[in-house]
Amino acid sequence: MTQAAIATALAALEGHRVEIASRRIVDLFADDPGRAQRFRARLDDLVFDYSKHRASGVTLAHLFSLARAARLEAQRDALFRGEAVNLTEGRAAMHMALRDFSGGPAPVGGRDVTADVRAERGRMLAFAEQVREGRIRGATGQRFTDVVNIGIGGSDLGPAMAARALSPFGVGGPHAHFVSNVDGADLADTLKRLDLARTLFVVSSKTFTTQETMTNAASARARVAQALGEAAVGDHFAAVSTKLDLVADFGIQPDRVFGFWDWVGGRYSLWSSIGLALAISIGPANFEEFLRGGADADRHFAEAPMQDNIPVLMGLLGVWYRNAWGYGAHAVIPYDQRLARFPAYLQQLDMESNGKSVTRDGTPVAMATAPVIWGEPGTNGQHAFFQMLHQGTDVIPVDFLVAAQPIEADAHHHDLLFANCLAQSEALMRGRSRAEVEAQLRRQGLPDAEVARLAPHKVFEGDRPSSTFLYRRLDPRTLGRLVALYEHKVFVQSAIWNINAFDQWGVELGKELCSRLAPVVADGAAPLDALDPATAALVAERRALMD
Numbered sequence: 001m002t003q004a005a006i007a008t009a010l011a012a013l014e015g016h017r018v019e020i021a022s023r024r025i026v027d028l029f030a031d032d033p034g035r036a037q038r039f040r041a042r043l044d045d046l047v048f049d050y051s052k053h054r055a056s057g058v059t060l061a062h063l064f065s066l067a068r069a070a071r072l073e074a075q076r077d078a079l080f081r082g083e084a085v086n087l088t089e090g091r092a093a094m095h096m097a098l099r100d101f102s103g104g105p106a107p108v109g110g111r112d113v114t115a116d117v118r119a120e121r122g123r124m125l126a127f128a129e130q131v132r133e134g135r136i137r138g139a140t141g142q143r144f145t146d147v148v149n150i151g152i153g154g155s156d157l158g159p160a161m162a163a164r165a166l167s168p169f170g171v172g173g174p175h176a177h178f179v180s181n182v183d184g185a186d187l188a189d190t191l192k193r194l195d196l197a198r199t200l201f202v203v204s205s206k207t208f209t210t211q212e213t214m215t216n217a218a219s220a221r222a223r224v225a226q227a228l229g230e231a232a233v234g235d236h237f238a239a240v241s242t243k244l245d246l247v248a249d250f251g252i253q254p255d256r257v258f259g260f261w262d263w264v265g266g267r268y269s270l271w272s273s274i275g276l277a278l279a280i281s282i283g284p285a286n287f288e289e290f291l292r293g294g295a296d297a298d299r300h301f302a303e304a305p306m307q308d309n310i311p312v313l314m315g316l317l318g319v320w321y322r323n324a325w326g327y328g329a330h331a332v333i334p335y336d337q338r339l340a341r342f343p344a345y346l347q348q349l350d351m352e353s354n355g356k357s358v359t360r361d362g363t364p365v366a367m368a369t370a371p372v373i374w375g376e377p378g379t380n381g382q383h384a385f386f387q388m389l390h391q392g393t394d395v396i397p398v399d400f401l402v403a404a405q406p407i408e409a410d411a412h413h414h415d416l417l418f419a420n421c422l423a424q425s426e427a428l429m430r431g432r433s434r435a436e437v438e439a440q441l442r443r444q445g446l447p448d449a450e451v452a453r454l455a456p457h458k459v460f461e462g463d464r465p466s467s468t469f470l471y472r473r474l475d476p477r478t479l480g481r482l483v484a485l486y487e488h489k490v491f492v493q494s495a496i497w498n499i500n501a502f503d504q505w506g507v508e509l510g511k512e513l514c515s516r517l518a519p520v521v522a523d524g525a526a527p528l529d530a531l532d533p534a535t536a537a538l539v540a541e542r543r544a545l546m547d
């Protein structure tokens with residue numbers, strides 16, 4: 001029944017696309033003087049402007065019908081009830097419980113986890129506070145000036161993104177660094193700048209088996225033992241994991257091990273003890289504000305009607321472009337240098353969640369799923385890839401993010417930053433027609449032949465869609481709201497596509513092949529005949545280059 005209703009809603013959406021395709025975004029504004037005000041949703045002082053889209057009120061009505069056909073609200077409610085929505089792993093996805101200060105029960109499989117969450121968060125934040133205050137020190141008695149998080153994927157991208165975004169809030173605390181890549185350059189380049197006697201390592205891994213993290217952790221441990229003695233290791237390491245037995249084997253003291261639960265997916269774990277390095281760098285109060293921002297977004301997603309619901313609008317507009325228009329990419333361009341890692345963070349959140357080809361029941365999915373998510377901060381991107389956004393053959397919807405106020409008092413810079421952000425979204429929408437280009441060239445006094453030759457190169461098709469997030473300033477609460485809004489947007493899309501957003505089997509094959517290949521690579525004399533010919537040839541080439 002649901003699948004038939006979805007198919008009907010999608011067919012209607014497709015028919016509507018054909019109707020609206022001849023309408024330009026500027027025409028939609030001309031037809032509807034209230035559009036700029038109405039195509040806007042709010043979460044307190046955070047504004048989501050979605051007026052610059054190829055979408056009318058009728059488009060939204062079609063998208064809401066699609067959402068109803070997919071039983072989006074029922075799916076959302078099941079998520080919030082802590083049901084086992086991650087069907088292939090038989091788990092809930094209840095990361096919202098980590099930021100729930102409502103006092104109400106947060107059920108996971110029918111059990112209230114509120115007390116567990118509060119207790120573990122209390123331990124973790126108390127440790128963070130003691131490190132910041134110098135009550136917990138290194139083996140030589142010196143205060144920690146630096147904390148190095150060793151983790152990868154969800155055990156790295158979230159805290160790394162947030163520590164950078166919120167760096168002005170960490171005054172007086174240790175600096176956070178993040179080592180993720182098994183490429184030894186990552187650890188080496190980080191440690192080059194640090195004094196090990198004043199460095200605390202946090203080994204962050206949900207499974208505590210991830211090759212990259214375990215390799216980096218072992219190397220860091222060896223460096224500490226070499227520099228400060230084996231007895232110093234315990235003072236310089238803490239860990240975050242769901243596998244407390246494996247952490248114990250690594251030799252980290254139990255009072256420095258912070259847990260979380262299997263109902264927290266790796267890419268949703270920033271809100272858990274995985275945020276330890278972040279909490280050390282910005283302090284417990286700011287960390288709690290970040291959590292409260294996430295809770296704001298949860299309430300909004302759970303309660304706001306669809307037409308005012310930011311994650312629902314974000315998700316449905318994404319479905320509109322992905323499925324009705326066939327656009328395969330989505331750019332996220334923060335006009336906020338401190339959000340430089342936000343696109344990378346969203347890549348895991350979105351592409352690891354929704355990069356799926358089968359529905360929840362294992363049948364092939366009938367629609368295209370996750371687009372390529374990418375981006376870099378503006379204004380830098382303007383001088384790199386914006387040419388393609390404006391005049392390339394692919395249309396790429398964009399999310400712009402910008403603060404009304406800077407954190408520092410650099411009003412002039414910020415005015416320019418803000419103007420650039422708005423100018424780009426306006427240029428994408430408006431474009432510049434052939435007639436406008438020709439008139440401009442003629443005004444410059446160019447002869448007709450030159451006008452005709454140059455004009456095609458200067459035309460901007462326009463009509464390229466974008467959303468703009470405007471917030472007062474990039475503080476912990478705002479960041480929490482933004483991150484959780486994107487989490488829920490990903491969920492909305494998974495609900496429409498009927499896919500499981502909470503597993504990631506697609507990362508397994510490469511890991512398995514690597515564990516078979518690594519011994520062959522390490523042993524320069526190992527036979528290569530069991531390898532596939534392409535792999536064998538490259539291993540042989542590498543051996544030749546090792547001389």
Ligand code: F6P
Pocket residue numbers: 152153154155204205206207208209210213266267352504507
């Ligand atoms: O390889 C993918 C992945 O499993 C992610 O889902 C996860 O965030 C990352 O690896 C790290 O995993 P762990 O926290 O268990 O080390």
